[in-house]
Amino acid sequence: MSLDSIPVVPGANLLGHIHLFQGPDRLRFFQRIAETGELARVSFLGRPVVFASSPASAHEVLVEKARLFEKSPGIRLLLHYLAGEGLFTSEGDLWRRQRRLMAPLFQPAVIAQYAACMHDVAVRAASTWKDGAAVDLAHEMTRIAMGVVGKALFDSDTFDESDALGDALTVALRWADSQGASPRLVAQIALVDALDAAAERAPQALAGLRRRAQEALKEPLFLEGARGETLQRAIRLLDGRIQQMIDERRAQGLGRADLLTRLLAARDEENAGAAAMTDRQVRDExxxxxxxxxxxxxxxxxxxxxxxxxxxxxxxxxxxxxxxLPPGPISFASASTALPLTTRVFKEAMRLYPPVPVYARRLLADAEIRGVPLPKGTLVFVNPYPIHRLAGVFPEPERFDPDRFLPEREALRPKSAYLPFGAGPRVCIGLHFALLEGPIVLATLMRLVRVETDPARVIEPVLVATLRPGGGVPARVYRRAPAG
Ligand code: HEM
Known part of the structure; x- marks a missing residue:
């Protein structure tokens, strides 16, 4: 058995399967990949990509053999401009060190302190809705989630797209979005890989040259608009504003409770308790x-x-x-104990619509996955969308059934059959944050307003950077009488 023995997904043209990734029916394509086999092969401009579409293969890639993989260069290229060497994009020793330093900031005991801000931001958003108003929930939820992250990170109360910082981040994010699956991106990845391969054969004297060329390629040179004025302006504004906040915090003595202060205050135990991150690293994080x-x-x-x-x-x-719920803000304690069904609803929503629908990896060494030997450099993508729809694991998979997440039923599920947050060492560091924020925001809003959507309207998911509701979620919101 070898890479060649893995079945090829039907439908390729001269460029391979790129058109199917860019087409409107990308999710159907993810399903077709899974129907081809638990390991199935597609090609991007002649470059093979192996998809892992079963819990067992996903578990091998993300957990058991995680140390044999790195994130695909494409992910790093896309986010490098914005997120630099931050936790999502970094690799190797830098990633290990940053993860170790940041993990304590995301423990439930620390996250608990952000419950109040999650509640407040949701209350504030609802207060801007007129009784009976038509809103797009997708837009409103983005405003809320941005507000929460802005408050938690920067202790800012005005953080949404109308805020200059929020706007600049949105510009950069939309740009990265627009480049996903672009043929130019694939070409650039192929070039980076070709250099990697040449590196193994090149004489030592060329090593410096090669390194510089590879560094240059990390910049998304080939991508449309990378040098555009709007993007450049947004990045400059981001750099400036975050540096200003860093300077303020340093001047004030790091007494605040926001994540930015905590990043600045992180100390490296393995380095005599020295400040662990440069300003640049803090900005990237x-x-x-x-x-x-x-x-x-x-x-x-x-x-x-x-x-x-x-x-x-x-x-x-x-x-x-x-x-x-008892009146007043929803605390960490009541969110953890008094909202079990609301939490199950949030989890079930992520089963049906996993927000990050592909986890892209590249092999750092020859390895076997499900007994098939794959050469170093092979791109292996984990495919959670069809995994979340396996009838053997989730009976009647298309049905919305939050009770699949009753603890006794969760305990029976095979490993890596439910992976909205990924798995293994690179599992989402914000998992506890999200599992607190989701139920608190849902509950806070449902206390204040009645949300009416059209039950007959079918909304299709579209894949941009995340799996979004196509055309948004139109709704009307009606104020509820205050409890009691
Ligand atoms: C519903 C909400 C969320 C979902 C579904 C989600 C999903 C994910 C997934 C799937 C990954 C891993 C990707 C991969 O392995 O290729 C990831 C990584 C990450 N997430 Fe989340 N995430 C969520 C919320 C958050 C929040 C609230 C934060 C921070 C405040 C966060 C910060 C991160 C970071 C920093 C990483 C990179 C971790 C590493 O590589 O060490 N996420 N997330």
Whole structure:
């Protein structure tokens, strides 16, 4: 057995399968890949990509053999401009060190302190809605999730797209979005890989030259608009504003509770307790947390409202749970104990619509996956969308059924059969944050307003950077009488 023995997904043309990734029906294509086999092959301009579409193969890639993989160069190229060497994009020793330094900031005990801000931001958003107003929930959830991350990161109360910083980050993010699966990107990845391969044969004297060429290629030179004035202006503004906040915090003595201060205050125990990160690294991490931390949560919240709108019974049960909460802000403790159904709804929304639908990796060494030997350099993509729809694991997979996440049923599930946050060492560091934010925002909003969506309207997911509701989630919001 070898790479060649892995079945090829039908439908390729001269350029391979690129057109199917760019077409409107990309999700159907992800399903077709899974139907071809638990390992199936596609090609991008002649470059093979192996898809892992079963829990067992995903587990091998993400968990058991994680140290044999790095993130695909494409991901790093796309986000390098914005997130630099932040946690999402970095590799090797730098990633290990940063993960070790940042993990304590995302422990449940620390995250608990952000519950109040999640509640406040949701209350503030609802207060801007007029009774009976038509809103796009996808847009509103993005505003809320951006507000939450802005408050948690920068202690800023005005953080949304109307804020200059939020706007600049959005510009950069939209740009990265627009480049996904672009043939130019694939060409650039191929070039980086070709250099990697040449590196192994090149004489030592060429090593410096090669390194410089590879560094240059990390910049998205080939990508449209990379040098465009709007993007450049946004990046300059980001750099300037974040540096200003860093300077303020240093001057004030790092007493604040926001994540930016905590990043600045991180100390490296392995380096005599010295300040662990340069300003540049802090900036990269702040941008990374913003990018990774808002759109995913916003998308999951939008889907949760959409699904509730189509299931009056579950919705009524969630409403009862929410109305039984004690008055006042929803604390970490009540979110963890008094919102089990609301939490299950949020999880089920991420099963049906995993916000990050592909985890792209590249092999650092020859390795076997499901017994098939794959050469170093092979791109291996984990495919959670069809994995979340395996009938053997999730009976009637298209049905919205939050009770799949009852603890006793979760305990029976095979490893890596549910992976909205990834798995293994690179699992989402913001997992506890998101699992707190989702239920708190849902519950806070459902206490304040009745959200009416059209139950007959079918919304198709579209894949931009995350799996978004195509055309948004139109709704009307009606104020509810205050409890008691
Ligand atoms: C519903 C919400 C979220 C979802 C579905 C989600 C999903 C993911 C996934 C799938 C990955 C791993 C990707 C891969 O292995 O290729 C990831 C990584 C990451 N996420 Fe999240 N995420 C969410 C919320 C957050 C939040 C709230 C934050 C921070 C405040 C965050 C920060 C990060 C970071 C920094 C990484 C990189 C971790 C590393 O490589 O060590 N995410 N996320």
């Amino acid at each position: 702040a941008n990374t947390l913003f990018v990774a931390g808002h759109e995913t949560t916003a998308t999951s919240l939008s889907w949760a409202f959409y699904l509730l709108g189509r299931d009056p019974e579950v919705r009524a049960a969630v409403q009862r749970e929410v109305d039984a």
